[in-house]
Every structure is written in structure tokens, then in C-alpha cells.
Amino acid sequence: MNDDKKMQESSESINMTDPATTGATSESGTPKMTARNVNVFYGDKQAINDVSIDVNMDSVTAFIGPSGCGKSTFLRCMNRMNDTIPIARITGDIRLEGDDIYAPQMDVVQLRARVGMVFQKPNPFPKSIYDNIAYGPRIHGLATGKEELDHIVESSLQRAGLWSEVKDRLQDSGTALSGGQQQRLCIARAIAVDPEVILMDEPCSALDPIATAKIEELIHELRGQYAIVIVTHNMQQAARVSQKTAFFHLGTLVEYGETTDIFTNPREEKTRDYITGRYG
């Protein structure tokens, strides 16, 4: 990593994806997460090519792009989910509140509590609704007693908009809920450990339009409390839920800007072709 950091400093001024030239930095406040010159390799194959981007608290950031463009790969770098893939190799610099998340002293379990993740397919534990939420706070020692744990469970379910639907059956299995409820349960589970960032990898692609709308409303409500990054194939969804949109293509960040600009007047032809349905 150290060599890459030096390289990054020397190349920053000419780097095409430098935030100064792509508008990656936010006008308001310091970014929650910063990525600089990130490259990802799966074996010999390069999946991400020199991506630099900032993620802010005050806006939901959407990653869009065709299948295989690297958006999910990049998302998974942000809480080191790619560590689980033996052939994956990452260079560059990713920081959470200034902390290098790939530094040797970084506790990955702790990192993933600070940077939570919600997946495409709802994946509740085969445990009760209560235990799904309580699991994280228990292993991270966030609650001192039953009362405090109850409180965390309730407030997490409240914030995920699920409390009124499940409060009378907290001991039922999480897997017995509907798909949309399961996904909100997973979001509540992520919230329970009080994260700073929530990464969502196509969180609605397995849900019907009503469950999708509930998740989108939830994202809207959670904005500002957490930095939210969402990968989505649904461009209408990106347009609806995000304030910033990043378009990825063949492993590079083609364009990053205000969502309204990306969808009404994209600067790059590749972005335009993709969002207008000319890609192909």
C-alpha cells in the first residue's frame, strides 16, 4: 500500500478521476469516506481501474453501470468484503474518517460494524427477529443489559420502519417475514451496531414495487444519519433515491456528479448512452 500511496501523490495532478476535476468532493463538510486511485485485480484481470471518489454524509450516492462494470466490486472494497476472495488484490487508498481501512492495524470486524452492508438477496439469520437485531450489538458489546439491548432492538426496528409490523412477534423467525420485511430487517440489523456508512448492493432487485418503495422511503429517511452508498441496476431508482450518482464502465469511474445533472445533462457520451438506453 505504501508504494501506491507515493505513486498516488505524484499522479494526482494528472489523474483523470481526480476529485477536483470530476466534482467528487462535496461543497458541504468533509467526506465520510475517500477513495484515491483504487485498483482491484482478480488474479490477472483488472476489475477496477484507478478510481477516486468521495462519499458524504449529506447525500445518498448511487453507483450505476452495466453488469461487470465494477460497481459492486468497488462497493465491496469499501468495507473490505473483497478480503474474502483469495485472488482479489487491491491497491490505492481508501479512508474512513481519515483512517486507512487497509492499514495493518485496522480491525476488519470493527470496520464492518462502522461500514455496514445490505445485500441483493435479504439474508436474515435463521434466528428470531429479536436475535437478528441483537446479534451485532451483543458481539460488539454495545449493550450492558437486557433492557439496553431491548432498546437497541426497538430503536433499530423503528428506524428501519419495521417496528409496527413486527413488535408483537419479535420471537418469530426472521426468515418468516416477507421479502421486503426481511430486507428492512437486514437494514435494521446493520443500523443496530450504529454504523457510519451503509453500503447497499442492489437492495431492491429481489423485491416487488411496493416493498421497493418502502426501502426507498427508508433510504430517504436514513440520509444524513449515515453515509449511504447504493449500487443499483435500476436507473429510475438511482434517480429517485440519490443526490450523487457515479457511473462506472469497464472498471473505470466515467462520471460522478449531482444526480440531477447526470440524468438531465450528462457530460460524458458513455454516460448518456447508458442512461438513455443506447448502451449495447
Add this chain to the structure above:
Amino acid sequence: MVNSGTEHTVKAFDSDINQLRGMVAEIGGRSEQAIDKAMRALENSDLELAAEVVREDKLIDDLEKRIDELTFQTIALRAPMADDLRELIATFKISGVVERIGDYAKNIAKRVPLVTRNRRLTPVSLLPSMSKIASELVRDSLDAFARRDAELAMEVNRRDQIVDDFYNSIFRAVITHMIENPKDIGEAAHLLFIAKNLERIGDHATNVAEMVYFAATGEPMPERTRGEDPTDPVDVDDTLSDDAD
């Protein structure tokens, strides 16, 4: 230009857009023709031709409705983005503006029977040149739309000044004529309205041009600096004639 003409993956979307482009070209062509026919009717005191312009305005009105319906449908069903969205919004607005241009031509045609007696009115001689330019602006603004040509749109916007200048000259001449020949006031007033209609046609062509510019570039057209020569004799009619918007 932004629109490189690459086809959409969904071919039906292209077919909707192409159909709309064809309809915009048609409504533009019909409006331009209406102006020319109305002015020919005026020059030749051809009441039959004037009546034809009034009748044919119905076709323009119908076309506007069909364009609006199809645009509305296309936006609802295809959820267009970026330049597609801008083009459809522009189409929606252009159809309304061009329909108004047709109305002005119809209004000119309706006045033909009222100004056939007096050929001594000097301003009459300026009207054909004025209408030629106004009609060119309409044609060029719609050509600019068909070609996504922001430059041509800018040029239409600049050339509208010529139409405005014509209007100011005619206004002065008509007022002078009215003062000298009070018995012609009624007829002269109609000529003034005709000139005003042509001036409004020019303004509407610039409205079309502004939408073309937006559709093509995603940016609003830069403001036109009104090219009034400060050495021009400024007199009372500048305050009397309402400002072209």
C-alpha cells in the same frame, strides 16, 4: 451535436421519437406555409386564399394535439433520460409555440378582407420583406430542431432583431400615415396588427430556437444582447410599442 444518432436498445422508442420528429417537421412546415399564404392573400387581395389559411389552421391545431399526446405517452412509457428527455420536453413546448405561430398567420388572413381597398398606405410595401424574414426564422428554427443545431438556433435568435426593426419602422410609418390621413385610421390599424403579428411570429421562432438550444446542449441559451444602435433616433414609439419578449 450531442445526439449521435445511436439507436436505442428498445427500437420502439426510436420509432416514437422519429414519429414525433416527423410531426414537428410537419407542423412547422404547415405554419410556415400559412404565413406565406396569408401574406400572398394580403398582397393580392385574394379572399379565397385567405379563407383557405383560416380553414387550414384546424390541421395545425389537430397536429399540436397529436404531438402532445404522443409526447406525453412517450414520456410516461419510456421514462426518457438526458438528451432524450430534453428533446421530448422541447417537442412538447415547440408544438404549442408553433401552433401559436399558425394562429398569428390565421389572424393575418382574417384581416385581408379589411385592408383591400387602400393601396396608398406606404407601410404595405415593407410587410412582404418583413414576413419573408419572419417565415425564414420559423423554418430555420425548425431545421435547427431537426438537426439538433445549437449554432443555427443562436443565429435565429440574433436575426429576430431584423424583424423587430421592421416592426419599429412600420409602426412609425403607420402612425405618421394615420396623422396625415385620419380617414385611413381603421385600415392602418389593421396593418399595424398584421405587422405586430409578424413581429410576434419572429419572437415565437426565437422561443423555438431557445428550446432547440436547450435540447441540444442541456444549457439555457445565453441571453440575447438587444442590438439597438445607440445612435438610432429614439422617439416616442419605443415607449409605445410593447417590448418584444
